Amino acid sequence: MRFWYHGWIEKLYILPTFHFKYLGFGWVTIPGDWTYALFVVCALSALCVALGLQYRLAIITFFLSFTYIELLDKTTYLNHYYFISVLSFVLIWLPMHCYFSLDAQQSKKISARYVPQWTVDVLKVLIAIVYIYAGLAKINSDWLLRAMPLSIWLPTKFDVPFLGSLMHEPWMHYLFSWGGMLYDLGIVFLLLFKRTRLWGFALVVLFHLMTRVLFPIGMFPYVMIISSLIFFEPSFHRTILEKFRALFLSNNRPEENNTLYSFTTPLQKMARPMITILIILQIIIPWRYLIYPGNIFWTEEGYRFSWRVMLMEKTGYAQFKIVDGKSEKSFYVQNENFLTAFQQKQMSTQPDFILEYAHYLGDHFSSQGHQNVEVYVDSYAAINGRPSQRFVDPAVNLMTVHRGIAHKDFILPLDE
Amino acid sequence: MTHRFSICCFLLVVCAFFACDKNSDGPMAPVEAFDREALLTDWADEMIVPSLEAYLTSMGNHHDAQVLFFNSPDATSLGHLRSTWLEAYKSWQRVAMYDIGRAEEMGLRNATNIYPTDTDLIKQNVSTQNYKLALPSNNDAQGFPALDFLYFGLADTDEDLIGILSSPEYQSYSMDLVDRMQLLTTGVLNDWNTSFRDDFIANSGASATASVDKMVNDFLFYYEKFLRAGKIGIPAGVFSGSPLGSTVEAPFSGVHSKELFLASFQAVQDFFEGVGFDGVRREVSLLSYIASTSGQDDTRDLGQEITAQWSKAEEAVSLLSDNFKAQVETDNTLMLNAYDELQKAIILLKVDMMQTLNIQVDYVDADGD
Numbered sequence A: 001m002r003f004w005y006h007g008w009i010e011k012l013y014i015l016p017t018f019h020f021k022y023l024g025f026g027w028v029t030i031p032g033d034w035t036y037a038l039f040v041v042c043a044l045s046a047l048c049v050a051l052g053l054q055y056r057l058a059i060i061t062f063f064l065s066f067t068y069i070e071l072l073d074k075t076t077y078l079n080h081y082y083f084i085s086v087l088s089f090v091l092i093w094l095p096m097h098c099y100f101s102l103d104a105q106q107s108k109k110i111s112a113r114y115v116p117q118w119t120v121d122v123l124k125v126l127i128a129i130v131y132i133y134a135g136l137a138k139i140n141s142d143w144l145l146r147a148m149p150l151s152i153w154l155p156t157k158f159d160v161p162f163l164g165s166l167m168h169e170p171w172m173h174y175l176f177s178w179g180g181m182l183y184d185l186g187i188v189f190l191l192l193f194k195r196t197r198l199w200g201f202a203l204v205v206l207f208h209l210m211t212r213v214l215f216p217i218g219m220f221p222y223v224m225i226i227s228s229l230i231f232f233e234p235s236f237h238r239t240i241l242e243k244f245r246a247l248f249l250s251n252n253r254p255e256e257n258n259t260l261y262s263f264t265t266p267l268q269k270m271a272r273p274m275i276t277i278l279i280i281l282q283i284i285i286p287w288r289y290l291i292y293p294g295n296i297f298w299t300e301e302g303y304r305f306s307w308r309v310m311l312m313e314k315t316g317y318a319q320f321k322i323v324d325g326k327s328e329k330s331f332y333v334q335n336e337n338f339l340t341a342f343q344q345k346q347m348s349t350q351p352d353f354i355l356e357y358a359h360y361l362g363d364h365f366s367s368q369g370h371q372n373v374e375v376y377v378d379s380y381a382a383i384n385g386r387p388s389q390r391f392v393d394p395a396v397n398l399m400t401v402h403r404g405i406a407h408k409d410f411i412l413p414l415d416e
Numbered sequence B: 001m002t003h004r005f006s007i008c009c010f011l012l013v014v015c016a017f018f019a020c021d022k023n024s025d026g027p028m029a030p031v032e033a034f035d036r037e038a039l040l041t042d043w044a045d046e047m048i049v050p051s052l053e054a055y056l057t058s059m060g061n062h063h064d065a066q067v068l069f070f071n072s073p074d075a076t077s078l079g080h081l082r083s084t085w086l087e088a089y090k091s092w093q094r095v096a097m098y099d100i101g102r103a104e105e106m107g108l109r110n111a112t113n114i115y116p117t118d119t120d121l122i123k124q125n126v127s128t129q130n131y132k133l134a135l136p137s138n139n140d141a142q143g144f145p146a147l148d149f150l151y152f153g154l155a156d157t158d159e160d161l162i163g164i165l166s167s168p169e170y171q172s173y174s175m176d177l178v179d180r181m182q183l184l185t186t187g188v189l190n191d192w193n194t195s196f197r198d199d200f201i202a203n204s205g206a207s208a209t210a211s212v213d214k215m216v217n218d219f220l221f222y223y224e225k226f227l228r229a230g231k232i233g234i235p236a237g238v239f240s241g242s243p244l245g246s247t248v249e250a251p252f253s254g255v256h257s258k259e260l261f262l263a264s265f266q267a268v269q270d271f272f273e274g275v276g277f278d279g280v281r282r283e284v285s286l287l288s289y290i291a292s293t294s295g296q297d298d299t300r301d302l303g304q305e306i307t308a309q310w311s312k313a314e315e316a317v318s319l320l321s322d323n324f325k326a327q328v329e330t331d332n333t334l335m336l337n338a339y340d341e342l343q344k345a346i347i348l349l350k351v352d353m354m355q356t357l358n359i360q361v362d363y364v365d366a367d368g369d
Helices: A008-014 A032-051 A055-071 A079-093 A102-106 A117-137 A141-145 A150-156 A170-192 A194-214 A220-231 A234-248 A271-291 A341-347 A351-367 B002-019 B036-071 B075-093 B102-106 B108-112 B119-128 B136-141 B143-153 B158-165 B168-202 B211-233 B257-273 B286-292 B302-318 B324-330 B332-357
Strands: A314-324 A330-332 A373-383 A389-392
Touching: A008 A032, A032 A055, A055 A079, A079 A117, A079 A220, A079 A271, A117 A170, A117 A220, A117 A271, A141 A170, A150 A170, A150 B332, A170 A194, A170 A220, A194 A220, A314 A341, A314 A351, A314 A389, A314 B332, A341 A351, A351 A373, A351 A389, A373 B332, B036 B075, B036 B168, B036 B211, B036 B257, B075 B143, B075 B158, B075 B257, B102 B108, B102 B168, B108 B136, B108 B143, B108 B168, B119 B136, B119 B143, B119 B168, B136 B143, B143 B158, B143 B168, B158 B168, B211 B257, B211 B332, B257 B286, B257 B302, B257 B324, B286 B302, B286 B332, B302 B332, B324 B332
Parallel strands: none
Antiparallel strands: A314 A330, A314 A373, A373 A389
């Protein structure tokens, strides 16, 4: 809904003539104006999930439509969208609809009062993975020793009430950096134990509201605040639901099944193994950057899908040169003829984007009649306040480099 | 009793903390926040408004020269026409980059300096006498480039040119062009002199729509598109593979492209360094803003790197002939060298400067993560 309101559906998905695709998902296409329909489907299925109406169908639809939207363009990748995709996949297998839902009201078969402990624990594990990996990612010299990138971001937040006048002070930058790291690593433990749970939740609210005020991160803070409620015990949730029922619904409770939900059908029994596999993947995937040489902030190989949230300030500039191998004529490309401002911003700092765009340009100009097209890029990037440096080797003809998961050796090493 | 006492103490300390004057010289305040309001005030009062006023005056002079010429068209009045045109054109170069507020709304730059001009469209407009200059389709048939064609390109000899230009159809067209430029500029200046100046300065926050962010983006856009590409890069064939002499600024008058470039380049540098219209260097400027940010310390002086690179660019441009069109047709490598030097500054501006000031390029307003 936010996307519609801000006009982002048109700006991000319909207007651009070219979209960056995830590896293996090149077949995903923008359905033009039907993209609006896609968003409607997504919103409706989310509503059904919330109401607990036709839950299984709704959550599957939501997962597919939401993930499809995210697959449309790599440019809009955000960690919290990835989180929603993962979460909604897990929810497909969980019995979310057996209590306080329209489905349970209608069907005694579905209704149950109890669910196996592991179904709740699984969600806690997912959240723990996000926080702990985010915290681990913050253990790096830029974040802790140089207070970067907060030293760049905070000084322009002078309008924030109470704290605004302190935002240019270096000690504030260190306070926020270390505080953020410690919060990420420790918050799950505070939430797990009853004695510290309320303090933990207060911290959750404080932390996420502050980040909401400081940074343009959309729904992320609210998603995290609400999902941290999963750590509270069942009686807490039951109390909330009862209050809700008393306030908004008529007070006649449907006859409740005092049973434990059980996974009976073969498909339902696949829940545990599927979720186990997913959790194993979630734990392993963030470590894949170790396979690649070079500084992960610079090469960005293995950067996505690993909860590296708001971790660096990277700015780049990329000018592409097209050489007609036959006539030896060359010219530079004006990127705004092909990419939106947002795409240019993402492209200039991420080598996989640069490579994909280079191929796109090469194919485009070949189709225009140029022969033996070679594509070179004059590209620079600056990271966390360091001086700008050459990013990609200008002598490499990017048309000869293939897209894939192999290391990109056309990236020049970072001069730290 | 002790519990309440310690809470009160704590609150007192917190209040005292927040009440601290941020300009205090105590050990708790080593770094001062940059004063964006002062920067915006300087920009508005010392640069933008004076430049607009000077430009409007020069256009007034040119209008008078037009009246003089059309009353008695001869070689002298033509010379006067041309020289006032050049002075106004140079004065425009100090105004061109301020594409903000009213100027942006009314499309002042589009109505004033879109080139190459469409000579066929001009001739068509003149002969049909049926045109609406306000339509975007007429952008390349008006402004200084159109006047360049009318005053220098209508015929091969001055005598013939005087004959054609002084005809009633050409007279009304050229006077319409100047009238429109004056009208738009007056509108922009009035806006600055009434409400916009205060709004501009009050909008001193840090966001995609804040004045400083917008102004810096406009500045970069102007440098990249109009100065670097428009005046040098496109004619040198950087984006097309071979030189395009007809795309220089003021091609019909021939020898003024370099002069116009230098006026524009000087305006760019003055803006960056905080040099006002009166030639006095101000304390607050983009240069001083950069120096105040955290990335700049003893090991690096980004502002100085930028100005040093611009000096190199000036050197490269000084080697060029006054006539850019002839330059690209005879020895294009000098033009390409000048382009390269201007280009190097772009990296420092678009990557280093934008990062250290934490300003986003081009109003990217989607969520981040």
